Structures are given as structure tokens and as C-alpha cells.
Amino acid sequence: MDNSGLWQEAAQDIYWYRKPGIVLDSSRAPFNRWFPDGVTNACYNALDLQVGQGRGEQTALIYDSPVTATKRQYTYTQLLAEVARFAGALADRGVVKGDRVLIYMPMVPEAAIAMLACARIGAIHSVVFGGFASNELAQRIDDATPLVIVAASCGVEPSRLVAYKPLLDHAIELAQHKPEYCIILQRPLLSAQMVEGRDLDWLQVMDEAQPVECVPVDANDPLYILYTSGTTGQPKGVVRDTGGSIVALKWSMKAVYNVSPGDVYWAASDVGWVVGHSYIVYGPLFAGCTTVMYEGKPVGTPDSGAYWRVIEEYKVSVLFTAPTAFRAIKQEDPQGQHLAKYDLSNFRALFLAGERCDPHTLGWAQEKLQVPVIDHWWQTETGWPVCSNCLGIEQLPIVAGSPARAVPGYEVRVLGKDGTAVAAGDIGALVLKTPLPPGTFITLWDAPERFVEAYFKTFPGYYETGDAGYMDENGYVFVMSRTDDVINVAGHRLSTGAMEEVLFDDEDVAECAVIGVADPIKGQLPLGLLVLNSGVTTPPETITARTIALVRDRIGPVAGFKLCTVVERLPKTRSGKLLRGTLRKIADGDSWKMPATIDDPAVLDEIAVALKNMGYPPDETSAT
Numbered sequence: 057m058d059n060s061g062l063w064q065e066a067a068q069d070i071y072w073y074r075k076p077g078i079v080l081d082s083s084r085a086p087f088n089r090w091f092p093d094g095v096t097n098a099c100y101n102a103l104d105l106q107v108g109q110g111r112g113e114q115t116a117l118i119y120d121s122p123v124t125a126t127k128r129q130y131t132y133t134q135l136l137a138e139v140a141r142f143a144g145a146l147a148d149r150g151v152v153k154g155d156r157v158l159i160y161m162p163m164v165p166e167a168a169i170a171m172l173a174c175a176r177i178g179a180i181h182s183v184v185f186g187g188f189a190s191n192e193l194a195q196r197i198d199d200a201t202p203l204v205i206v207a208a209s210c211g212v213e214p215s216r217l218v219a220y221k222p223l224l225d226h227a228i229e230l231a232q233h234k235p236e237y238c239i240i241l242q243r244p245l246l247s248a249q250m251v252e253g254r255d256l257d258w259l260q261v262m263d264e265a266q267p268v269e270c271v272p273v274d275a276n277d278p279l280y281i282l283y284t285s286g287t288t289g290q291p292k293g294v295v296r297d298t299g300g301s302i303v304a305l306k307w308s309m310k311a312v313y314n315v316s317p318g319d320v321y322w323a324a325s326d327v328g329w330v331v332g333h334s335y336i337v338y339g340p341l342f343a344g345c346t347t348v349m350y351e352g353k354p355v356g357t358p359d360s361g362a363y364w365r366v367i368e369e370y371k372v373s374v375l376f377t378a379p380t381a382f383r384a385i386k387q388e389d390p391q392g393q394h395l396a397k398y399d400l401s402n403f404r405a406l407f408l409a410g411e412r413c414d415p416h417t418l419g420w421a422q423e424k425l426q427v428p429v430i431d432h433w434w435q436t437e438t439g440w441p442v443c444s445n446c447l448g449i450e451q452l453p454i455v456a457g458s459p460a461r462a463v464p465g466y467e468v469r470v471l472g473k474d475g476t477a478v479a480a481g482d483i484g485a486l487v488l489k490t491p492l493p494p495g496t497f498i499t500l501w502d503a504p505e506r507f508v509e510a511y512f513k514t515f516p517g518y519y520e521t522g523d524a525g526y527m528d529e530n531g532y533v534f535v536m537s538r539t540d541d542v543i544n545v546a547g548h549r550l551s552t553g554a555m556e557e558v559l560f561d562d563e564d565v566a567e568c569a570v571i572g573v574a575d576p577i578k579g580q581l582p583l584g585l586l587v588l589n590s591g592v593t594t595p596p597e598t599i600t601a602r603t604i605a606l607v608r609d610r611i612g613p614v615a616g617f618k619l620c621t622v623v624e625r626l627p628k629t630r631s632g633k634l635l636r637g638t639l640r641k642i643a644d645g646d647s648w649k650m651p652a653t654i655d656d657p658a659v660l661d662e663i664a665v666a667l668k669n670m671g672y673p674p675d676e677t678s679a680t
């Protein structure tokens with residue numbers, strides 16, 4: 057939907073070096089451009105503007121790290137000083153507007169400082185989540201071709217230290233492209249070995265650098281690239297522009313989350329995901345809020361009261377996290393005994409996204425917290441919520457299982473395979489009418505054809521979300537599943553296709569399939585089925601253990617690939633297409649029909665036995 061009036065007005069609320077005269081240029085659809093003649097800067101809007109408006113002494117960023125027993129706070133003035141200095145350090149290394157800087161860091165303030173420093177000088181950052189291994193990192197290095205990589209010596213998981221630097225070194229070895237410099241934050245827990253001439257110490261470059269001012273950039277200049285999983289092993293480099301992002305994120309902070317300058321807003325996610333970009337770093341700072349960077353888990357750091365402790369200690373107004381975090385808390389503390397120990401009087405609303413929120417978890421959170429619990433739906437590509445109960449506009453009745461209605465700026469449709477709208481209540485592909493609003497992705501990095509092909513080809517005039525679901529008579533949207541090979545593990549978006557590509561690399565594997573199976577805490581878990589080459593004598597357990605290790609090594613621990621078994625055959629259609637949907641239904645205990653096109657029905661019985669031996673489904677199921 058165009059909604060030019062809405063966005064023209066919202067654009068008045070941000071700082072422009074040159075105000076845009078044009079609101080939307082849709083002459084090259086689907087490459088639509090918002091505010092094409094505007095000139096601005098994201099770092100200026102996040103920091104300089106706030107200080108200029110008198111928020112210099114307000115806390116901008118709270119760092120709370122139970123895994124390292126560290127707490128630190130930055131006022132807007134202090135954060136601006138750090139960012140301006142690190143921007144100077146990047147400029148000293150030759151980084152200029154349009155250059156890429158890759159950031160591979162855990163949840164430390166320096167990650168946000170590096171992102172904002174890039175924005176300050178018009179460099180394009182690309183943050184890679186710390187749970188990805190060298191191979192994935194190498195792919196992103198080759199795609200983004202960064203001049204500089206900023207990393208930390210380690211990340212801290214409750215059970216272990218994750219040595220980032222050897223992973224980075226190996227990734228650079230694997231990649232064709234080599235960065236000129238790596239700037240390494242040496243964390244006290246683990247000191248990294250430095251490569252002479254290439255690696256520089258964060259503290260030292262900061263010591264030597266002079267602060268620099270913001271570089272004005274065109275509204276459509278990229279702010280960042282963020283890679284996300286698609287159907288293949290090649291991740292998609294989602295590109296977000298500068299002007300549209302500032303306008304949309306700032307607008308959403310009030311309209312969707314109903315927070316105002318001075319409020320403490322906490323997105324318990326990671327800077328490596330889109331939630332981290334939009335609602336840990338940029339959105340809250342554009343809106344003059346205080347943002348929280350939490351380096352810990354909802355449970356085990358030290359207990360399932362961790363979130364309540366943070367909410368009390370910093371007077372958090374709004375928390376945003378994934379349903380999986382609440383399932384983990386509920387499992388450990390079903391009665392909410394920890395909750396009773398904390399004062400949550402400042403807490404106004406909980407927002408959940410990243411995966412489907414099951415009504416049980418929603419009900420539990422509502423009952424225990426006694427504040428609105430808002431399920432909202434969005435994606436890396438959209439950058440901000442597509443469907444939500446917009447607390448800053450009007451709170452709609454909460455309907456369990458639905459992220460409510462389309463947010464102003466989006467028009468959601470449910471289409472059948474033939475591209476026509478289905479009736480209310482019927483399942484179809486969830487699509488968004490183009491042009492998409494500001495702040496959504498403008499292309500895929502170095503792959504404009506893939507941008508068109510992957511998202512705008514199937515349903516002309518619409519953006520294909522890759523999700524399936526339905527809309528009821530009241531316009532409430534229900535997001536039910538993916539239409540592609542993407543799965544959602546603990547709120548993390550992963551490609552089963554990418555895992556299959558790794559499994560195929562095992563010398564004994566002839567065929568394989570990875571499906572997502574339901575998990576009570578993480579929502580879904582990947583499960584691998586392997587068919588071995590004939591004549592293989594290695595015990596199946598050895599092969600499954602080896603392939604599990606291979607996926608962890610290639611993709612990273614975040615894949616959560618721990619379920620794998622060997623089967624005789626995989627179910628296919630007569631034309632050789634794998635029957636993934638049926639496999640998934642059998643594993644989840646959903647009712648399923650024998651596909652008319654199946655090559656050999658007996659295969660499904662064999663598979664059902666193999667899955668049952670692994671504990672899937674937990675209950676009885678039957679073919680209908």
C-alpha cells in the first residue's frame with residue numbers, strides 16, 4: 057500500500073540534512089525507493105540528535121551480562137563519544153562511505169558501537185551471529201567483501217567459552233576475499249592470538265583515533281546488509297536503506313510499542329538477528345529511549361528469574377523476546393515463583409515474535425505478568441512488524457494464535473496457488489501488496505535478480521513472505537507455517553536445505569532429508585534422515601554422529617542439529633520429488649493422507665517406524 061501521507065508525515069519526525077521532496081519513487085518496481093532525494097544519517101538520528109535535544113545525560117545503553125558478572129551504562133553523550141572515536145578508527149583504516157565492515161561479535165556494547173560507527177561514516181555493516189561457524193562466516197565475507205572485520209576474542213555461553221578468533225581466522229582462510237584489517241576486542245576471559253600486520257587491538261585503535269563527524273548519505277544508501285536463511289545454502293543478503301529505516305523504526309517505536317523518549321525498552325535477542333538491528337540498536341535510540349543489551353539467557357544465568365531481575369533493576373517498560381524464551385522459563389518455573397520476588401510495576405507490555413506463539417505460552421505469560429502480551433509477526437526482510445496489535449494507536453482485543461491485523465503501511469492478502477484471494481478462514485500464501493512501506497529491504501546484496509525471483513515472481517504485484525496462514529472475518533492474520541524449507545529453531549531462522557548440503561558432503565551419504573519436527577521448548581528442531589551408499593559397512597551410529605558433528609562444524613551450534621537416523625529409502629513422488637510435508641506430518645503426529653503421487657507407499661511405513669524409534673511423534677498417529 058502506498059500510504060504516502062502517513063510516511064510523509066512520519067518523515068517530518070527525523071533529522072534530514074536535505075528534506076526529501078519526493079515521498080516514493082515506484083518507477084522501477086519492485087525496486088521501490090522511499091524519500092529518494094532526502095539526505096540523512098542514521099547515527100546522527102540515533103545519537104547527535106538526541107544529545108542536541110537535551111538527552112545527553114540520559115542513559116542510552118545498559119549492558120547487563122550475567123555470564124561475565126559485568127554491568128555498564130552509557131549516557132547518550134558517552135555513547136556518542138565512543139562511536140565518534142571508533143568511526144575515526146575505521147576512517148583511519150581507509151573505510152569510506154559505501155565500504156563494507158563485517159561485525160562478528162557477541163552481545164557486548166562494542167558491537168553496537170561498531171554498527172553505529174559504520175553508520176556515522178556511511179559504511180555498510182554486516183553483522184554475523186556468533187553462533188555461526190567458519191564456513192557460514194566465510195560465505196558472508198565473500199559476499200559482502202568487507203575492508204575491515206570487527207570481532208571479539210570470545211563469546212560466553214553458559215556452558216563454555218566460544219573462541220571467536222580461531223573461527224574468524226579459519227573463515228578468512230576459507231574465503232576468497234581477504235579483509236585488510238581485523239579489529240579485535242580482547243575480552244578478559246580469553247585473549248586472542250593476533251596476526252601481525254592484519255589484526256589490531258580495539259583498545260589501541262580507540263586510543264589512537266580522533267572522533268569524526270557524521271557523513272551525510274542519500275536516503276537510499278544502504279545502512280546495512282544482514283544475511284538470512286533461504287531455501288539453499290547460499291544465504292540472502294538483505295539490504296536495508298538509511299532514510300526509510302530511520303522513518304519506519306522511529307514511527308514503530310511509538311505506534312507499535314507505545315514507548316516514548318526516556319522509557320527503557322529491552323529486546324532480549326542478539327545483535328546478529330534483525331531484532332537486534334531494529335530494536336536493540338537503532339529503533340530505541342532513534343526514539344530517545346534507553347536500550348538494554350543483555351548477554352545471558354532466560355534460564356540458567358543464573359535462574360529463570362533473570363528476565364524479571366533485569367526488568368526490575370532497570371525499570372523496563374517493554375520487553376520483546378521470542379516465545380521460546382517464555383517456554384523455557386515456564387518449564388523451569390511453571391508457578392512463577394521467581395516472578396513473585398520482583399517489582400515489575402514499571403512493566404507495561406510484552407511483545408513476542410520470531411516464531412509462532414502457541415496459545416498456551418501466551419496464556420501463561422498473560423496470567424503471570426498481567427500486562428498485554430502481544431504476538432507480532434515480521435521477518436528479516438521487512439525489518440519491522442507486518443502484523444501487530446499497535447499499542448500506540450489502539451489496543452485491539454488479543455486473539456490467541458494471531459499477531460492481530462496488518463500494521464498501517466502493510467496490506468496483507470491470503471492467496472491460493474492460482475494467485476486469487478482465498479475465502480476468510482482458508483489457508484493460503486501470506487503475501488504483502490507492493491509497494492512495501494519504508495524500512496523494508498530494498499534489494500539483496502549483489503543479487504538484484506534473486507530479489508525479484510525469490511520474492512516478487514510468484515504473485516505479481518505482491519511480496520511473497522514465504523509464510524502460509526489465513527485471515528479471519530475481522531482481518532486477524534494467523535501465521536501457521538513456512539511454504540519453503542526454512543525452519544524456526546528457538547526463534548532462529550534456519551535452512552534445512554543448507555543442512556542437507558552439508559550432509560551430502562559425507563562420503564557415505566547417498567541421499568538425505570532434513571525436516572523440522574515440533575519441540576516443546578524450541579518450537580522446532582531439525583531432524584535428518586540419511587540413506588547410505590550401497591556397500592557401506594560403517595555402523596550407522598558412527599555415521600550419524602559424524603554428520604551431526606559436520607553440521608555443527610560447518611553451520612554452527614545454532615543449527616541445533618542433534619537428531620539424525622539412517623533409513624533404507626526416502627518417500628518420493630513418481631517424478632522423484634521428496635515428500636517433505638508428509639514426513640513432517642508423520643513426525644509431528646498430525647493427521648496425514650497417503651499422497652496420490654507416491655512412488656511406493658511402503659516407504660512411509662518404514663519411515664514411521666524409524667521416526668517412532670527416535671521418539672517422534674510423542675503420541676499415537678494414524679493415516680486417514
Ligand code: COA
Nearest residue numbers: 186187211213218325331378380381384410546547613614
Ligand atoms: N555464540 C556461540 N554459540 C551460540 C550462540 C552465540 N552467540 N548462541 C547460541 N549458541 C549455541 C548454544 O550454546 C547452543 O550450543 P549447544 O548445542 O552446545 O548447547 C546452540 O548454539 C543452540 O543455541 P540455542 O538455540 O539458543 O539454545 P540454548 O539451549 O542455548 O538456549 C533458549 C535455549 C530457549 C534459552 C534460547 O534459545 C533463548 O534464549 N532464546 C531466546 C530467544 C531469542 O534470542 N531469539 C532470537 C530471535 S528474537
Ligand code: AMP
Nearest residue numbers: 409410411412432433434435436535549
Ligand atoms: P526472521 O527473518 O529470522 O525474523 O524469521 C522470520 C520468520 O519467522 C517468519 O517468516 C515466520 O516464519 C516466523 N515468524 C516471525 N514472527 C512470527 C509470529 N509472530 N508468528 C508466527 N511466525 C513468526
